[in-house]
Amino acid sequence: MVELKTDQRSLREKQDWYLESAAKIKVSGLIDGLLKIYSATQQKTKYDRLLEKLEKIHWIERNDKTIKNLNCNIEPEVIYIQPLNPESKKNVLSFDNIISAFSDIEEPLTKRFKESLEKWQSDTNKK
Numbered sequence: 001m002v003e004l005k006t007d008q009r010s011l012r013e014k015q016d017w018y019l020e021s022a023a024k025i026k027v028s029g030l031i032d033g034l035l036k037i038y039s040a041t042q043q044k045t046k047y048d049r050l051l052e053k054l055e056k057i058h059w060i061e062r063n064d065k066t067i068k069n070l071n072c073n074i075e076p077e078v079i080y081i082q083p084l085n086p087e088s089k090k091n092v093l094s095f096d097n098i099i100s101a102f103s104d105i106e107e108p109l110t111k112r113f114k115e116s117l118e119k120w121q122s123d124t125n126k127k
Contacts, residue, residue, distance in 0.1 A: 005082035006120045019078045027072040031059060035067055083121055095121050 001019060005011060022030060031054065038047045051067065054060045061068040078091060085094040095117040102114045 001076045002079050002081060005080060008083045011082070016078075023076045023078050027059060027074045027076065028069055030076075031069045031072070035060075035069060038067070 001023060003015075003019060025032075034047070034050070038044065038051070041047065051060065051062065055062050059070055059072045061070060080089075080092045081095070081098060082092060083095050085092040085097070099114055099117055102110050105111065105114075
């Protein structure tokens with residue numbers, strides 16, 4: 001699970017708690033929640049692509065009428081991408097880390113993401 005923070009001041013303990021709690025219920029628990037949303041929504045089309053991807057990686061099985069959670073027991077790690085990592089936390093990637101890792105990649109989306117990170121390194125609240 002990746003959380004992108006564009007402002008170092010937007011770090012919140014409550015949000016961290018939500019992410020850590022989501023990780024603890026493992027992938028199977030997250031899928032249970034997704035399936036509840038899917039069964040309740042009238043907008044099924046927007047979830048169908050995600051469900052297709054989950055089926056391809058064998059986290060769910062679908063047939064005409066049912067969707068079965070295959071109980072993937074992976075506990076996701078919470079990773080933060082943020083401007084700085086002043087405490088050298090293992091689960092934090094600073095913008096400099098990402099920019100450096102992508103330095104030789106010229107694929108348009110990666111290049112655009114790298115440019116955004118470079119821009120966001122300065123205070124995002126200043127004009």
